[in-house]
Amino acid sequence: xxxxxxxxxxxxxxxxxxxxxxxxxxxxxxxxxxxxxxxxxxxxxxxxxxxxxxxxxxxxxxxxxxxxxxxxxxxxxxxxxxxxxxxxxxxxxxxxxxxxxxxxxxxxxxxxxxxxxxxxxxxxxxxxxxxxxxxxxxxxxxxxxxxxxxxxxxxxxxxxxxxxxxxxxxxxxxxxxxxxxxxxxxxxxxxxxxxxxxxxxxxxxxxxxxxxxxxxxxxxxxxxxxxxxxxxxxxxxxxxxxxxxxxxxxxxxxxxxxxxxxxxxxxxxxxxxxxxxxxxxxxxxxxxxxxxxxxxxxxxxxxxxxxxxxxxxxxxxxxxxxxxxxxxxxxxxxxxxxxxxx
Amino acid sequence: xxxxxxxxxxxxxxxxxxxxxxxxxxxxxxxxxxxxxxxxxxxxxxxxxxxxxxxxxxxxxxxxxxxxxxxxxxxxxxxxxxxxxxxxxxxxxxxxxxxxxxxxxxxxxxxxxxxxxxxxxxxxxxxxxxxxxxxxxxxxxxxxxxxxxxxxxxxxxxxxxxxxxxxxxxxxxxxxxxxxxxxxxxxxxxxxxxxxxxxxxxxxxxxxxxxxxxxxxxxxxxxxxxxxxxxxxxxxxxxxxxxxxxxxxxxxxxxxxxxxxxxxxxxxxxxxxxxxxxxxxxxxxxxxxxxxxxxxxxxxxxxxxxxxxxxxxxxxxxxxxxxxxxxxxxxxxxxxxxxxxx
Numbered sequence: 060x061x062x063x064x065x066x067x068x069x070x071x072x073x074x075x076x077x078x079x080x081x082x083x084x085x086x087x088x089x090x091x092x093x094x095x096x097x098x099x100x101x102x103x104x105x106x107x108x109x110x111x112x113x114x115x116x117x118x119x120x121x122x123x124x125x126x127x128x129x130x131x132x133x134x135x136x137x138x139x140x141x142x143x144x145x146x147x148x149x150x151x152x153x154x155x156x157x158x159x160x161x162x163x164x165x166x167x168x169x170x171x172x173x174x175x176x177x178x179x180x181x182x183x184x185x186x187x188x189x190x191x192x193x194x195x196x197x198x199x200x201x202x203x204x205x206x207x208x209x210x211x212x213x214x215x216x217x218x219x220x221x222x223x224x225x226x227x228x229x230x231x232x233x234x235x236x237x238x239x240x241x242x243x244x245x246x247x248x249x250x251x252x253x254x255x256x257x258x259x260x261x262x263x264x265x266x267x268x269x270x271x272x273x274x275x276x277x278x279x280x281x282x283x284x285x286x287x288x289x290x291x292x293x294x295x296x297x298x299x300x301x302x303x304x305x306x307x308x309x310x311x312x313x314x315x316x317x318x319x320x321x322x323x324x325x326x327x328x329x330x331x332x333x334x335x336x337x338x339x340x341x342x343x344x345x346x347x348x349x350x351x352x353x354x355x356x357x358x359x360x361x362x363x364x365x366x367x368x369x370x371x372x373x374x375x376x377x378x379x380x381x382x383x384x385x386x387x388x389x390x391x392x393x394x395x396x397x398x399x400x401x
Numbered sequence: 402x403x404x405x406x407x408x409x410x411x412x413x414x415x416x417x418x419x420x421x422x423x424x425x426x427x428x429x430x431x432x433x434x435x436x437x438x439x440x441x442x443x444x445x446x447x448x449x450x451x452x453x454x455x456x457x458x459x460x461x462x463x464x465x466x467x468x469x470x471x472x473x474x475x476x477x478x479x480x481x482x483x484x485x486x487x488x489x490x491x492x493x494x495x496x497x498x499x500x501x502x503x504x505x506x507x508x509x510x511x512x513x514x515x516x517x518x519x520x521x522x523x524x525x526x527x528x529x530x531x532x533x534x535x536x537x538x539x540x541x542x543x544x545x546x547x548x549x550x551x552x553x554x555x556x557x558x559x560x561x562x563x564x565x566x567x568x569x570x571x572x573x574x575x576x577x578x579x580x581x582x583x584x585x586x587x588x589x590x591x592x593x594x595x596x597x598x599x600x601x602x603x604x605x606x607x608x609x610x611x612x613x614x615x616x617x618x619x620x621x622x623x624x625x626x627x628x629x630x631x632x633x634x635x636x637x638x639x640x641x642x643x644x645x646x647x648x649x650x651x652x653x654x655x656x657x658x659x660x661x662x663x664x665x666x667x668x669x670x671x672x673x674x675x676x677x678x679x680x681x682x683x684x685x686x687x688x689x690x691x692x693x694x695x696x697x698x699x700x701x702x703x704x705x706x707x708x709x710x711x712x713x714x715x716x717x718x719x720x721x722x723x724x725x726x727x728x729x730x731x732x733x734x735x736x737x738x739x740x741x742x743x
Binding site: 063065066067069070073074077078100102105107109111112113114116118120122125127129131132133136137139140141142143145147149151153154155156157158163165166169196197198199201202224225228232378379380381382383384386387388389390391392393394395396 | 405407408409411412415416419420442444447449451453454455456458460462464467469471473474475478479481482483484485487489491493495496497498499500505507508511539540541543544566567570574720721722723724725726728729730731732733734735736737738
């Protein structure tokens with residue numbers, strides 16, 4: 060039988076352990092897995108595009124555990140009552156190929172994206188960064204804020220969104236948790252005294268959510284929303300002034316902000332900062348930019364963390380996903396008329 | 402909620418409707434989908450290879466429905482008490498990207514592989530073919546036999562396997578169902594008066610299960626087991642004497658018997674036989690060869706058929722795979738402490 064964490068159990072787990080604790084623990088798993096980056100099979104995710112959105116499969120393997128995530132991205136969904144992003148994922152045993160752990164990943168992806176963003180910022184933002192400007196108050200925004208508090212102690216948030224209802228939702232969710240929230244009137248206003256800027260918008264277009272003049276020296280930019288061909292958020296001139304850090308270059312060149320640039324636009328692979336093979340921030344004036352698109356290894360880490368944290372608890376159900384005939388060569392025994400069926 | 406057919410329900414469905422009825426119905430779905438081949442997104446399956454086996458993802462979409470299958474292939478599994486192949490799969494709504502139907506596919510893949518084999522043979526084997534030689538009596542063998550009876554009326558089977566226990570299992574399963582079964586002493590003996598030869602063995606090696614002299618003019622060859630890089634069953638000389646029909650050439654050139662041949666080895670895409678764009682068998686002396694590797698569109702058809710056939714019955718459960726916050730922009734509402742959780 061395959062272990063299964065459904066939406067309700069995932070929500071219970073997050074309520075039980077707390078978003079910040081989970082993001083902190085998950086970030087450690089991501090850091091450990093990123094440090095052994097070279098031991099993983101890696102390919103750009105496999106995307107099926109339509110006019111309405113995209114459906115993607117994100118596989119990876121460290122040759123002991125295989126994982127994949129199914130995830131969609133449909134920017135027009137919220138206006139129709141659906142979520143932009145939903146997901147589920149799986150861990151399998153490479154040794155025999157059997158699925159072992161299935162989980163909803165809409166919530167889990169929100170946690171892992173925040174964990175990856177905050178982990179990268181912990182290494183790249185200026186020490187003593189205090190204020191984060193957030194452009195975009197959608198589904199991912201609360202998780203980002205909690206991730207940055209968990210890993211960097213950020214409590215001062217300036218929020219901006221073109222939809223007042225989204226800002227109000229963000230404030231309603233976050234103020235009771237002790238954040239100091241300032242609502243900005245514009246992007247210019249939002250970035251005024253920001254040490255870190257997070258862009259996380261959903262529109263599928265080559266937008267300029269952030270213009271060049273809005274990014275001051277020394278800022279760390281956490282660019283989350285540009286994650287699909289034809290979907291970017293940043294003025295290209297910002298990239299020229301920044302040191303750009305990415306997950307997996309072959310995927311980011313297709314999907315990230317750097318899709319605006321030539322194939323040889325210089326980037327640093329973030330895992331190399333963790334191992335010491337590459338330099339992170341080198342001065343207080345440098346602009347560091349995490350061109351985040353979300354990579355399969357983070358999902359691998361998130362699934363492993365969730366599986367470990369919920370093991371042997373009633374948060375895991377069992378589902379009957381893998382046929383198990385008594386004689387493995389006799390699959391037909393399961394469907395003979397009058398065969399006992401489990 | 403996502404509809405779900407687990408192993409037990411799949412087995413109950415197959416017992417309720419019967420293997421041959423299901424293969425007959427599924428073959429019609431495959432035929433319909435193959436006829437509109439050009440309307441599908443198609444890529445070679447995405448494989449993660451290890452020394453023990455392979456794990457693959459097989460996505461496709463007709464721009465209304467998206468499907469993918471997870472499937473492993475581990476030839477050394479049966480000796481350790483596991484199955485060579487296990488699988489599960491999903492249908493999703495392209496319009497909003499939401500998963501709608503999840504199913505075990507170990508059993509379903511056995512049915513779809515048999516349905517595809519028999520459908521191709523119905524078009525390519527000599528009319529009035531009476532006897533099928535089967536080399537390999539593993540998990541897939543009974544389904545192949547029932548598929549060929551369902552679509553071609555074949556009742557005379559000659560079976561050969563290097564493992565006597567597998568032959569005995571095949572005979573035990575099939576004789577009560579009215580087949581005339583002859584057990585061969587060797588491959589030479591097995592193919593003596595065969596109109597159709599099915600090869601379906603699991604060993605991952607460049608084997609010669611069938612030698613050139615064993616294939617007489619006029620035979621239809623249903624080559625099922627050569628389906629992975631480094632895994633073939635046929636003497637290359639057989640390919641030179643045959644007209645070779647394939648599913649999706651970019652995948653078959655990687656995985657099929659034609660991996661033994663140059664990139665420009667001539668093949669016919671089977672869907673074109675169905676639409677009339679290509680010729681099938683042209684004489685009673687021609688050797689027709691279906692170099693079957695299994696393609697995502699057959700799984701798409703199999704999932705659709707299973708979903709339709711089990712709809713509104715207690716064979717479908719519901720699983721809580723997709724988070725559904727009341728406000729789609731407020732995913733965080735699901736994990737706020739003291740939030741109600743479904």
